[in-house]
Amino acid sequence: MQAEVEETLKRIQSHKGVMGTMVVNAEGIPIRTTLDNSTTVQYAGLLHQLTMKAKSTVRDIDPQNDLTFLRIRSKKHEIMVAPDKEYLLIVIQNPCE
C-alpha cells in the first residue's frame, strides 16, 4: 500500500508538464515536495486560505456538501489542489497545448 502510494506519487511527478508536486500538512509544513522550501511554504499558505474559503462557500450553500477538488487555471499553468482536513495535495502543471 505504501509502495503503491510512493509509486503513484513518483509517476505524477514525472508526468509531462508537471512543474511541481507538494504534500503539506494542516500546519503548512511540507511532507513531500519537489520544489524549494520557500516556494512550497508560500504555496501552502496561500492555497490553504483559498481552500478554506472555497470549502466554506460550498458548505454555506449546502452544509451536507463538501469540497473535493480545486483547480485554478491561470495564464501560465494550472494549479490543482486536493484538500483534506489533515493535508493538502498540490500539483502545478503546465499543460502544453
Next chain:
Amino acid sequence: MPISPANSRKQQNLWLSTGPQPKKSISFISTIKGTQTKGYSGANQSRMALSKTLTIAPEIKAEKMSISTPRTVIQVIDAHGVDVTPRPLYHPDPHTGTAKPNKLLTSREGSFAAEFISSYSLYQNTLNPSMLGHFTRSVLGSSIVSKSSVSTTESIAEDLEEPSYKREKLTSFTDLRVVRATPGKIVTKEDLEKTIEIILTETETLRFFNLPTVMVSVESEEAMKVRRRNKNYETLCRNRLGNDLYAERMMQTINGAPKNKDVQCDKIVKEDKGIMSTAWDLHDSYIAMELSSLPAKQSILDSCGKANVPSKDREQRVPGSTTEKDSEASSLMDIENVILTKVRDDEVDHSETILKSDKFHQDLFFMERVLMENIFQPKLAAYRQLPILKEPEPEKPEDFQEGEKLEKTEEEGQKEEEEEIEISTGQSTIPANLERLWSFSCDLTKGLNVSSLAWNRTNPDLLAVGYGHFGFREQKRGLACCWSIKNPMWPERIYQSPYGVTAVDFSIGAPNLLAVGYHNGTIAIYNVQSNSNVPVLDSSESPQKHLGPVWQLQWIEQDRGTTGDDKREILVSISADGRISKWVIRKGLDCHDLMRLKRTTSSSSKKGGEKEKKGEALISRQAPGMCFAFHPKDTNIYLAGTEEGHIHKCSCSYNEQYLETYRGHKGPVYKIAWNPFCHDVFLSCSADWGVIIWQQENPKPFLSFYPTTYVVYDVAWSPKSAYIFAAANESRVEIWHLHISTLDPLIVHVANPGIKFTTVLFAKQTDCLLVGDSDGQVGVYELRNMPAALDSGRVRLKNQNYMSFNNFSYNFVSYKEFTFLRYLKCGAMERT
C-alpha cells in the same frame, strides 16, 4: 505627610525645642522633604545630640533640619514665635482629635513648650525606620555643620538618601509585609489545554462615593423636620444682623496639602476570542454532538479514573464552551481534541499516517486522472466525439461568422457528419483515414505482444488487454492489464503471471470479473474491484483443465429453458488440445466439455489433399481449436475454427457431431466473427493470408480477400455499419468498406517497421479502433472522414466482376449476385 517643602522655610529662623515627652505618644516632625520620622525608640544618645544642638540653636540663622528622638517633640517656631510646626493630615488616634484644637490655640500664643501629641499611623512605618537612622546620624553631624549655610540642608538631605541599615533594628517592624513571590508553578501542557472553568460572580457593592441628597421629597416623613429646620434657619439668618449673639469672626482653615497617591497594579492581560459562525459550522457542531455523545462518554469514563460525575459534566459543557474558546473557523477541532484526549502524535508520525491514509491514496488517484485529462484533453475529446469549438478570430468581420459557427457547433452533433458528407461527396478532398489519438503503453508492457483485447460490458471506459506471445518458442512472462480511458499512461490493474496471456474477457452478469486464459492452459478469474493480484478462481488445480494454450475465452449468457433458470452465464473456452469447454462457477470452476474437435476427414471429394492425411498415422485425433464465435441471436449455435482451416458449426446440444463444416481456409483460422447486423454472415481470417466472408447456409466462401502476403491475425466487424470491418495483419491494419469496394480496403494503416499488428477491437460508442501490436502498445485510432452509409440502394455491381480470386467457379456468379443483393438488404438495418 503635611510637610511643607524645606525651601519655604529657609527664610525663617527655626528654633528647636524639646520638651518632656510622655512615653506613649510620639511625634516626629521634620521639615525634611517628603519624610517624616516615627517610631518608638529607646535611644537616648540622640537626645543628647539634640541637646548639643540646642545650645547652638538660638544663633542659627540658617534653617536647620533636625531630627528628634522618639522621646522628643520638635517644634518649629518661626521668628515671631509662632508655632508653625507642620502636622500630619492623618490622625488615627482618637486622642488627636482633642489635641489638635489645643495645639492650634497654643501655637497662636507662641508657647514654647507646647506639646504635640500626635501619633502616627502604622502604615507610615515603612518610611520611618530608615529615616530615623538618617536623622540621628545627621543630628550628630549637624552639630558640626550647624553654622553652615543653606548647603547644609542639601548635604543633610543627601545623607538621608543613604540607606540606613544601621538603625533599622531600632524600630519595631510592625506589619512589614514582605511579599515573597511564590515559586512559579510549572505549567504543563495538559494544564494549558485543560478546560478551566471561569465563574463570574457579582461582588458586593463597593461604595466609592456617597453624596447624600440635599433634597427631600415633600411627601417623605422627614419633610416636616426638614421644613422646621429650614424655617429656623431662615429666621436665624434674618435675626443675625445686628444681633449680639452673633459676632463675626475669622477662621483659618487648614489647607491640607494634597497628596497624590498612585497605585500600580499588575498589568491586566486581555485576550480576545472570536468565532465566525457559518451555516456549515453549526451543522457540523450539531452532527458532532450527536455522534460524540455516545462514544465520547465511554472514552472519558475510560480515560479518567476519577469520579464520573464531574467528568460527565465537563463533557456536557464541552460542546458549548468550545465555541467560545475557538477563534478559528471551525469549532469542531477543539471538540475532537478534548474528547479524544489521549493520542498525541509526533510530527513525524503524523506525516507518515497522512501518506499512508486511504484518502491520500484516493486523492492521488484522482490527481493522476486530472493530470491525464489535461495532457490528453484534445485526444480524449476526439475520442468522446465532443464537438470542436473554434476560437473566435480577432478580426471583426470574421467574428460574426465565427460566432455563428460557434453556435452551430454547439448544436450540431450529427449535423457535422452531414456536412462532412456533403464535403466528401462534393469535393471530397480528405480521404478517410485513421488518425492516431494515443496509445496505451507503459514501461511494464514494453516488448510484450498484445494478444487479446476486451471491453468491459458495463463500463465503456475500461479495457482489458492481455499480453503474451503466440508462438511456442517466444514465450515470455505474461501480463493482463486493465486500462482506463481516463488514464492512458498507467494501467488500473496489473496481473502478472509467468505464462503468456492469450485470451481475456469480461463477464456480462458480474462485470467485475475478468477471465484470463494462459498459454499453459489455465484459466483464472480476477475480481477487478479489489486491488489484489490473486485470482478469485483458478483452473490450474482442476482435473479437466486445458492442456494447450487457451486461444479464446468468452462469457455467454445462455437461456436454460429446461432447468427453469433465467439466464445463466457460462464461460466458454477453446484451446489447442481440441476441446471446447464450458466452465461454470459453482463452488469452484466446474468444467464440461461442449465439444471435442476431431480431425475431420473430408467427405467431399473436392479436398484432394485431405485424403492423404487419412492414411497417415495421426498423433492425435483432436484438432486444435483456435477460435469460436457464438451466434448473436441463438446462443446454442456456435462456430469453431480449427488449426486445420476448417470452420465447424456446432450446437451446444450435440457434443459429438458438427452441424456443418465450412472449408475454405488453408491455414489455421485465427478469428471468426458474426456480422452484428446481418446474422447470416460471418467473417473469418487465417494464417493463409486471407479473410473470407461466409454465409451460414453456404459451406463455400462467399467473398475472400487476399490483400497481402502476411498472416492476418485478427478481424472485427464495425459496430456501426454492416459493411465495415477491420483486419489486422502483420504489417498493416486495413479497414474495408464493402459498400464502396470489395477489392481494396478503404483505409490502410501501415505499421512501423518491426512491429506487427496483432489485434483489433472497435470501440462501441465512438468511431475509434483499438489496435494492439507486438511491442506492447495498444493504439487508439479514430476513423476520420468515413463516408456515411447511404441508403442500401444501388450497388455498383459492375465493379464487382470477380469477387474473389480462387475457389470460385463461374457457375456461382449469378448465385453470388443474388446473394449479394440479399446481403445488401441486410444493410438496410445498419445504423449510421
